[in-house]
Amino acid sequence: MLDPNRFRRELDETASALARRFFDLDVDAIRRLEADRRDLQTRVEALRNQRNVRSRAIGKAKAAGEDVRPRLGDISRLGEELEAAEQGLGEVRDRLDAMLLEVPNLPHPSVPAGRTEAENLEVRQWGAPPRFDFEPRDHVELGSGGMDFDTAARLSGSRFVTLFGPMARLHRALAQFMLDLHVREHGYLEVYTPYLVHPKTMQGTGQLPKFEQDLFSVAGHDLRLIPTAEVPLTNIVRERILDADELPMKFVAHTPCFRSEAGSHGRDTRGMLRQHQFDKVELVHVVRPDDSYDALEELTTHAEAVLQRLELPYRVVVLSTGDMGFAAAKTYDLEVWLPGQQRYREISSCSNCESFQARRMRARWRGPQGRGTEPVHTLNGSGLAVGRALIAVLENFQDASGRVRIPDALRPFMDGAESL
RNA sequence: GGAGAGGUGGCCGAGCGGCUGAAGGCGCUCCCCUGCUAAGGGAGUAUGGGCUUAUCCCCCAUCGAGGGUUCGAAUCCCUCCCUCUCCGCCA
Numbered sequence: 028m029l030d031p032n033r034f035r036r037e038l039d040e041t042a043s044a045l046a047r048r049f050f051d052l053d054v055d056a057i058r059r060l061e062a063d064r065r066d067l068q069t070r071v072e073a074l075r076n077q078r079n080v081r082s083r084a085i086g087k088a089k090a091a092g093e094d095v096r097p098r099l100g101d102i103s104r105l106g107e108e109l110e111a112a113e114q115g116l117g118e119v120r121d122r123l124d125a126m127l128l129e130v131p132n133l134p135h136p137s138v139p140a141g142r143t144e145a146e147n148l149e150v151r152q153w154g155a156p157p158r159f160d161f162e163p164r165d166h167v168e169l170g171s172g173g174m175d176f177d178t179a180a181r182l183s184g185s186r187f188v189t190l191f192g193p194m195a196r197l198h199r200a201l202a203q204f205m206l207d208l209h210v211r212e213h214g215y216l217e218v219y220t221p222y223l224v225h226p227k228t229m230q231g232t233g234q235l236p237k238f239e240q241d242l243f244s245v246a247g248h249d250l251r252l253i254p255t256a257e258v259p260l261t262n263i264v265r266e267r268i269l270d271a272d273e274l275p276m277k278f279v280a281h282t283p284c285f286r287s288e289a290g291s292h293g294r295d296t297r298g299m300l301r302q303h304q305f306d307k308v309e310l311v312h313v314v315r316p317d318d319s320y321d322a323l324e325e326l327t328t329h330a331e332a333v334l335q336r337l338e339l340p341y342r343v344v345v346l347s348t349g350d351m352g353f354a355a356a357k358t359y360d361l362e363v364w365l366p367g368q369q370r371y372r373e374i375s376s377c378s379n380c381e382s383f384q385a386r387r388m389r390a391r392w393r394g395p396q397g398r399g400t401e402p403v404h405t406l407n408g409s410g411l412a413v414g415r416a417l418i419a420v421l422e423n424f425q426d427a428s429g430r431v432r433i434p435d436a437l438r439p440f441m442d443g444a445e446s447l
Numbered sequence: 448g449g450a451g452a453g454g455u456g457g458c459c460g461a462g463c464g465g466c467u468g469a470a471g472g473c474g475c476u477c478c479c480c481u482g483c484u485a486a487g488g489g490a491g492u493a494u495g496g497g498c499u500u501a502u503c504c505c506c507c508a509u510c511g512a513g514g515g516u517u518c519g520a521a522u523c524c525c526u527c528c529c530u531c532u533c534c535g536c537c538a
Contacts, residue, residue, distance in 0.1 A: 065497090068496080068497065068507085069497070069498090071507080072496090072497065072498095072506060072507045072508090073506085073507090075506090075507060075508085076506060076507070078518075078519080079506095079507090079519080081518070081519090082465075082517095082518050082519040083465070083466065083519080084518095085465075085518055085519070086464095086465030086466085086518090086519070087465080087466085089465075090465075095518085098518075099518055102518045102519095103518075105518090106518075268457095268493095268494080389494095389495090391494095400494080
């Protein structure tokens with residue numbers, strides 16, 4: 028949610044900033060609703076004031092032993108008026124809130140304008156795609172021993188996978204390795220979180236109300252399955268006022284993620300690139316507003332460190348305004364090289380949401396010189412998507428015989444095994 | 448799931464339906480006193496919104512959440528949520 032004051036004072040500027048990410052803000056509707064809100068609110072408050080004053084007078088009169096009956100007459104008409112005004116105000120507020128909740132974050136000025144991923148800009152590359160003197164296989168072929176889509180389909184349908192034996196072990200090793208790296212070397216606090224959360228929590232990070240169709244719900248309960256640990260991790264500070272010395276906070280969690288993938292029918296149907304359920308190690312920062320862009324760079328290097336330790340070639344791109352997520356002001360994607368596809372594919376997305384989520388969550392901090400609170404800034408990034416990391420390891424470390432070398436960094440988690 | 452108890456400010460804790468946004472205490476901040484320490488004295492100390500260029504003032508809202516009764520609700524009624532105790536079930 029954007030700063031409501033912006034909507035009042037700089038509505039047109041806000042609209043043009045949003046136009047950079049191709050969001051069409053209904054300026055007239057907002058202006059109208061805002062004017063109504065203002066009138067109604069002033070009216071409601073004036074009426075309440077009158078009621079309070081008179082009620083208090085009645086109380087005093089009664090205490091003084093006066094006859095209170097003549098005072099009760101005209102106050103009831105006031106009550107009806109107030110009720111009507113309150114109802115009007117409620118409706119206007121609801122409509123205004125509903126609109127505001129569907130407005131995405133403002134892009135940072137450094138974000139390249141563009142409608143699609145075609146306008147993303149490469150920031151840097153690390154490593155070089157491996158050269159093979161044979162036709163590289165993709166992960167589905169390479170995993171044919173322990174990566175079983177048929178069994179998963181029998182259990183749950185399409186877009187699920189079952190891993191067996193060393194493949195399942197490798198999956199666990201990757202998650203374990205990432206978690207340890209972030210905790211031991213990058214200063215994160217490890218967190219275990221719920222995987223089912225209230226709609227309010229989803230609203231805090233921006234998944235709701237707009238993206239209900241992307242989420243899985245639980246029948247008979249008012250709960251949703253998390254599409255990313257960003258949701259529970261970021262909402263840790265929901266409705267809290269933090270002291271200056273509590274910041275920055277850095278959380279890491281390994282969780283499954285559940286996505287309906289509505290709207291991506293036919294895309295990435297082969298293999299385990301795009302699943303309804305996948306594991307991810309997620310990084311979240313809660314920081315002082317002045318620090319958030321430094322934090323974004325830091326967070327991104329933390330995610331990159333995982334790829335570097337795994338010796339996986341990748342590149343970093345800045346997402347264009349049109350390719351960014353709803354809550355993000357600026358996003359770096361990490362794209363890992365996949366020999367099976369001969370292209371870079373997203374394996375991490377690191378975003379600064381500035382105060383967008385904090386406002387929705389009512390997460391604030393108190394500045395060091397006291398006086399007043401303001402929203403914190405929140406950031407999140409994958410460090411990394413575990414399933415995709417598994418794919419990347421299989422495809423990048425294959426040899427002509429179809430064996431897969433295990434990168435050194437993972438061997439301690441694989442009982443020292445050198446290959447798969 | 449059943450029975451009971453309870454949810455009040457950063458914390459503890461009081462609160463006959465009427466100056467109670469809320470006593471008192473602790474904590475914290477500032478000031479005074481003090482050779483130092485300890486103790487003591489005084490003042491201040493919620494959040495959101497409206498008004499305002501801004502501050503102060505003033506106004507509105509908030510005592511788990513949402514409804515209701517009433518001129519008036521932290522106080523009465525209803526529903527829901529959460530916590531605790533006991534029972535049941537269970538990894």
